[in-house]
Amino acid sequence: MWEGEIDKRKNEILQNIEVNQKINPVKLDVYPHFHTVNEKNIHLVQPLAKEIWNECYKDLLSQDQINYMIDMMYNNDKVNEGIENSEIWEILKIDNVPSGYLHYKLDENNTVFLSKIYLKESNQTKGIGQLMLNRVVDFAKEKSAKAVHLTVNKHNAKAIRFYEKNGFKNMESKTFDIGNGYIMDDYIYQKNLNK
Template sequence: MIAVKSAKTQADFKLVETLASQIWHQYYPDIIGLEQVEYMLAKFNSAKVIKEQVGLGAQFYYLSYNETSVGYMAIKPEDNFLFLSKLYVARAFRGKGIGRVALNFIDEEAKKHRLLGIRLKVNKYNTASIAAYEKLGFKNVKASVTDIGNGFVMDDFEMEKLF
């Protein structure tokens, strides 16, 4: 069984931080390098930063598969869209429908708030995720490069799914 659970407590934030470290180390060293992975984990995925982001209106969730925590996501309403800032699933649990359940949940949240659709950014070289998003109705709307400090950039495609 797949479940989406709201992350609201310090223990939840610590769980998301742990999941982030595990998942990012599985996928991203080959795409952005280990040094940038460590920087981005500290800057965007620590329990402290997650708590701050929640205080600013972001909603974090962790994803479970048969009671095992296997991923996480974060969303925030932004400019008539629901911005999907994070959606990550552990490698061993990909292909089990977890991402689809998560995106269905996000669709419902966006519709509940009468938003126009969902926006996200995905690394240009993360071809598997891009293909998955396209399969679920997202369109690539533009490329973007964002300076995140320490000499690092996020080199992304911005994608949208309109309702």
């Protein structure tokens, strides 16, 4: 009897460990809510991107490159074009204040490309970034995707640590010519998903 109880408890613990390894759980003391970008809230995207990029990239990119990339990637036409092509754009509000955003899509090769995951610095290290990443990984699993991949600036040590902590592996180094004499010098990171 006693030995059976121990085995039963051991199995419960092992199952819990297995579940917890799949995705990092999040407990928050704020109210986060994801809003799909549409014609009513699209005007929030570019100003939010501008604020976050000026925090995130101030020591990594020139101000001219930051401005160029925000104008290129976050204008309403570009965002709408992505939405029309089944890409997902979401604004994250925390306690009803726009605080971050996601942009991701299911690729033809059955992987999910996480194009953008950004959060205001004031909300970082609270588990909110984890919540955002979990959302994309959950989406990938729902779609039976084999992996989630993303690009990250080679000098963005904080983001690289975050991705590696979450099981992403550095797959390759790549340089992208984005026009106007600018390049993006990135690593490609990927997290393979177990079926």
